[in-house]
Amino acid sequence: MAYIQFLGAAGTVTGSKHLINTGDLQVLVDCGLFQGKKEWRERNWQDMPIPAREIDAVILTHAHLDHCGWIPRLHKEGYRGKVYATPATIDLCGVILPDSGHLQEEDADFHNRQKSSKHNPALPLYTLEEAQDCLKNFIPVAFHTPTQLSPKFSFQFVHAAHILGSGMVEVSVDVNGATKQLVFTGDIGRVRESNGVAPGKVVRTGPETVDGQPTNVLVMESTYGNREHPKTDARPELARIIRETVNRGGTVVIPAFAVERTQKLLFMLKQLMEDGQIPKVPVHIDSPMAIKAIEIFIKHTEEYSDETKALIAKYGSPLKWDNFNFDTTSEQSKKVNSMVYPMIIVSSSGMVTGGRVLHHLIHRLSNPKNTVLFIGFQAPGTRGATIKSGAPTVKIFNLEVPIRAQVASIEQFSDHADTPELLQWLHTFERAPQVTYLVHGEPSASTLLKAAIEKEMKWNVAIAEWMQKVEVD
Ligand SMILES: [Zn+2]
Structure with missing residues (x-):
């Protein structure tokens, strides 16, 4: 049985981690830090449902910490596979991950000085050196370049237009002799038509249309599933x-x-x-x-x-x-x-x-x-x-x-598409995905986006739950 399991960014906007298990391969799409409330941050310290060394590959959508910040920890727990990302994402991770390691060390020092942790001594999730060390496993993959991880598994990046280097991941897997197409949006940037209301956008505006063969499973972000950005010029x-x-x-x-x-x-x-x-x-x-x-x-x-x-x-x-x-x-x-x-x-x-x-x-x-x-x-x-x-x-x-x-x-600076823009992007699909799972949203945002997609697109939509496994068939 091939399945996707949501190991993060389900019921929250942080900790993005989605496991694809095809039977012969286990691949993580994103490996982010949980941030914000303590109950979420504590998940950074929990074991994965499968040992890190059994994961074959990581595909990274972009360089925000809530998507890449757990990679050094995965490495610390024994992961020795590759991390596939666009060249700009890798360059940004080269700055962001060591800085995150440095902050983890400072936090641990602070707790040790204040004696404010129940752990003695308090330890960093990973160090600056460990973060630097894991960067050698990063492999650059250009946009629109199909990359084969096994005879039955390939993927490519298409532009998400969120931040520099950000991509969506299109995955093709062979399940019982049939090719299945899975799309992971990562974070979705402002749509092209909103150029006038997203002035100053430094990277391309407008997530690309996902086309080619019909999508079986769409895993989509819902950060602003309940919000509209102001339409005035900032x-x-x-x-x-x-x-x-x-x-x-x-x-x-x-x-x-x-x-x-x-x-x-x-x-x-x-x-x-x-x-x-x-x-x-x-x-x-x-x-x-x-x-x-x-x-x-x-x-x-x-x-x-x-x-x-x-x-x-x-x-x-x-x-x-x-x-x-x-x-x-x-x-x-x-x-x-x-x-x-x-x-x-x-x-x-x-x-x-x-x-x-x-x-x-x-x-x-x-x-x-x-x-x-x-x-x-x-x-x-x-x-x-x-x-x-x-x-x-x-x-x-x-x-x-x-x-x-x-x-x-000033509220206009967001790099995330708002609800009307997300719907506008969904309209570019030639055919409805078999099923769409909403991730990366507070419950109120995901619930409203689900209702909006059902009403406007008549699609089959579900809200992903933490640790939930969904079959790909
Ligand atoms: Zn992001």
Whole structure:
């Protein structure tokens, strides 16, 4: 019996891990970290239902931690197979996975110092060195290149248009002499027709149509199964917030995810400056990972959106733009704290859970001239959510920092298709899949998307459950 088993991203948006078992081969599509609530994070420490060494291959859709962040742990548990991914995904994993290992080590150290773990000593899920070590098993696979893992199993990547290097995986397996087509969407980017409402998209917009032979099983993400992104252009609002802050003599601090979100913002800032919409104040990009991500981005010209191609042709690499400063060392970062003239600081982490942005906020939050601008989702319980909620203070390190700065947010930056866009993409299927399983969504989002697909497409849809096995026949 061939089956798919959902080992993660079922009932939640993190921990993506789907096992395909064909009888002769066991392949994982994605191998992500569980993040967020403790009950989910604890699953990072649980054993897999099959030993790691018995897994034959991992196919990775993209370089977000909730899709790739458990690979070093799998390796630590004895996995010695290959990890297949697109070249840009591999480059990004080369930055993201060691950084994740470093954070795991810091967490364990913290718990050991505070004696706040029930484990003594608290151990990291994996170390920086272990993360680096597993990268040698990564094998680049270009888009649209069928790759045979066994005579009965092949796969190829098609563009998902989510982040740099992101792909959907089309799998062909032979089950009792018949070829079955399985499609795993990974995360789905904004659809092409929404170009006007997803301005600044740095990689291609529009997930590709999955065609060829009919799909037997579609495993689809549902993050925004209950949401519509605002349809207005983000640029005028962004320009207004920056102009007003600069006129007050203040600084705009923008917490941003290092990969994709920061790059998208930089291109938008450059364009607004060149068009005379905002003053050419200094921009400080203070996130070593964001800087490395820009270098990787510049290398992969094949992934650019038309807008990005035009911008780079006109202005060159962001690393060479006048008044854009890339602060790599912590000395450079600290120097920014003493600068009092108006500027824009872009720093991670995006939800203010850690990273250099904490220092910038300690220095800027208490001054009403400044603005903190959020351009990404702030998960409940994070400092970002506290600041955004209008709280009078926020705790950073052991300081209770008063929030007197202006707080603003722009919601248009998402790299995920919203519900109308997901449905629009489904309409590109020539024939309905035999069955569609929804993963990677909070229960409310998956439930609403299921209802929307049933109503609009009349498809057979189910919501995947954690550890559920579904037969491929
Ligand atoms: Zn993602």
